[in-house]
Amino acid sequence: MKIMVINGPNLNMLGVREKDIYGLDNLESIEKMVEKECKKRMHTVEFFQSNSEGAIIDNIHRAYFEKFDGIIINPGAYTHYSYAIHDAIKAVNIKTVEVHLSNIHSREEFRSKSVTASACIGQISGFGKIGYLLGIYALEKQN
Numbered sequence: 001m002k003i004m005v006i007n008g009p010n011l012n013m014l015g016v017r018e019k020d021i022y023g024l025d026n027l028e029s030i031e032k033m034v035e036k037e038c039k040k041r042m043h044t045v046e047f048f049q050s051n052s053e054g055a056i057i058d059n060i061h062r063a064y065f066e067k068f069d070g071i072i073i074n075p076g077a078y079t080h081y082s083y084a085i086h087d088a089i090k091a092v093n094i095k096t097v098e099v100h101l102s103n104i105h106s107r108e109e110f111r112s113k114s115v116t117a118s119a120c121i122g123q124i125s126g127f128g129k130i131g132y133l134l135g136i137y138a139l140e141k142q143n
Helices: 027-040 053-066 075-082 083-092 129-142
Strands: 001-008 044-050 068-072 095-100 122-125
Touching: 001 027, 001 053, 001 129, 027 044, 027 053, 027 129, 044 053, 053 068, 053 083, 068 083, 068 129, 095 129
Parallel strands: 001 044, 001 068, 068 095, 095 122
Antiparallel strands: none
16 A cells, blocks of 8 residues: 655654643654654555645645555644535545544544544544554555
C-alpha cells in the first residue's frame, strides 16, 4: 500500500505545545515510528505537514493524482470547521482515517465536533501516537 500521512496546523509544534495533552514526542519521532511500521508491513509512506488549509487540500488532491491507496490525516483545529478539507477527502475517494492524539470528545465542547470525520472511513482519537499505527491497520483492513 502507498499511504500519505497528513498533519495539520500546530502539529509541527508537538513536543513543545501542551505536553500534558499531546505528549512529549515531536512530529519527527512520530513519523519515524510510522515509517518503521510501514516498512515492516511493506507499505510506502509519505508525510506532509502544513499550517495552511489550502496546502493540505492540495496534498489530498495530489494523493489522488499520484495514486495513493490511503490517507491518514490529523487535521488539527481544521477538524472542527474545515468543510473544504471534508470536501477534498470526499472528492478523491481515497480511504482516509482521521487521527487525533488526544480524545477530542473529552475536551472542550467545540473540539468534540468533527466536520471532517464523516468523509473518512473512521476516526481514531485519544490513543496518542499509537493512533497513527491504528490508522495503518485500519487502512489495511479496508483495502
